[in-house]
Amino acid sequence: MITISNLTKSFKKTLAVNHFSFEFDNKIYGLLGPNGAGKTTLLRCLAGLYDYTGSIKENGKEISALKEQERNIGYLPQKFGMFGQLTVKEMLQYFCLQKGISVKSADIEACIKSVGLEDKTNKKISTLSGGMVRRLGIAQALLGKPSLIIFDEPTAGLDPEERIRFKNIVKSLHGKCTVILSTHIVSDIASVCDETIIMNDGKLICCGTSEEISQKAKNKVYLIPEEKQNLIKGKYYIIQNTSDETGKSQLRFVSQENQNFDTVEATVEDGYICSIKNI
Numbered sequence: 001m002i003t004i005s006n007l008t009k010s011f012k013k014t015l016a017v018n019h020f021s022f023e024f025d026n027k028i029y030g031l032l033g034p035n036g037a038g039k040t041t042l043l044r045c046l047a048g049l050y051d052y053t054g055s056i057k058e059n060g061k062e063i064s065a066l067k068e069q070e071r072n073i074g075y076l077p078q079k080f081g082m083f084g085q086l087t088v089k090e091m092l093q094y095f096c097l098q099k100g101i102s103v104k105s106a107d108i109e110a111c112i113k114s115v116g117l118e119d120k121t122n123k124k125i126s127t128l129s130g131g132m133v134r135r136l137g138i139a140q141a142l143l144g145k146p147s148l149i150i151f152d153e154p155t156a157g158l159d160p161e162e163r164i165r166f167k168n169i170v171k172s173l174h175g176k177c178t179v180i181l182s183t184h185i186v187s188d189i190a191s192v193c194d195e196t197i198i199m200n201d202g203k204l205i206c207c208g209t210s211e212e213i214s215q216k217a218k219n220k221v222y223l224i225p226e227e228k229q230n231l232i233k234g235k236y237y238i239i240q241n242t243s244d245e246t247g248k249s250q251l252r253f254v255s256q257e258n259q260n261f262d263t264v265e266a267t268v269e270d271g272y273i274c275s276i277k278n279i
Contacts, residue, residue, distance in 0.1 A: 007054035016041040018202035030189030031182040033199035047075045074141035074149040084126030101144040111139040151181045190268040217270035222261045
């Protein structure tokens with residue numbers, strides 16, 4: 001269990017994380033927020049990469065007092081580089097050394113298989129595509145069966161098939177460890193996460209299951225022909241421009257005001273927008 005209390009992190013005059021408090025259990029958590037919300041800074045504090053004020057405790061012990069080898073963490077950052085002259089297997093062996101875990105206990109072959117790179121085991125990193133390198137990044141985060149796994153924009157650069165593979169990997173971790181998944185792809189979070197955390201301006205805005213987040217937009221979501229946009233009253237936010245089966249342009253929008261249109265079923269994305277836009 002990981003407990004965060006009043007976590008604050010500033011960069012000069014910029015307050016990136018503002019008195020953030022939360023308790024993580026052995027669940028899969030989605031982390032949502034606009035650019036600049038503080039998500040990556042929060043994750044780097046959790047990974048022990050940044051100093052901070054406040055408290056982060058793992059099983060009751062302050063992480064700043066623990067040695068790196070005492071914290072079994074898997075971390076995939078947004079920007080992830082590797083040594084092109086090493087093979088896939090050699091790269092994972094290198095990560096084992098960096099993490100202080102034995103190659104045998106890390107089960108390198110199983111990690112490679114989980115991301116579908118078995119046929120690339122002895123290929124040099126320089127020969128891999130960007131998507132393959134990202135998949136290898138996911139593999140290194142799984143080494144040694146960590147108690148905390150952090151994925152920061154893990155599906156960036158992955159094709160649809162690879163995204164499905166990644167979601168299946170995350171689902172397989174359910175109940176075994178704490179997983180935190182930060183992404184801009186709301187559908188990825190809605191399909192695999194037990195709870196979703198929404199951040200904005202460095203603060204925790206709300207948290208809940210996909211259903212609970214969706215409920216924040218209940219009776220606030222409308223889908224209308226684009227030609228009727230001039231009939232919308234007061235403050236509103238357009239979520240999507242789409243088309244019906246005839247090709248006619250439509251607008252999906254949220255509004256706190258009661259509009260003269262029928263509402264439609266709310267989604268996690270609708271609830272997310274309502275939360276950060278205070279609708």
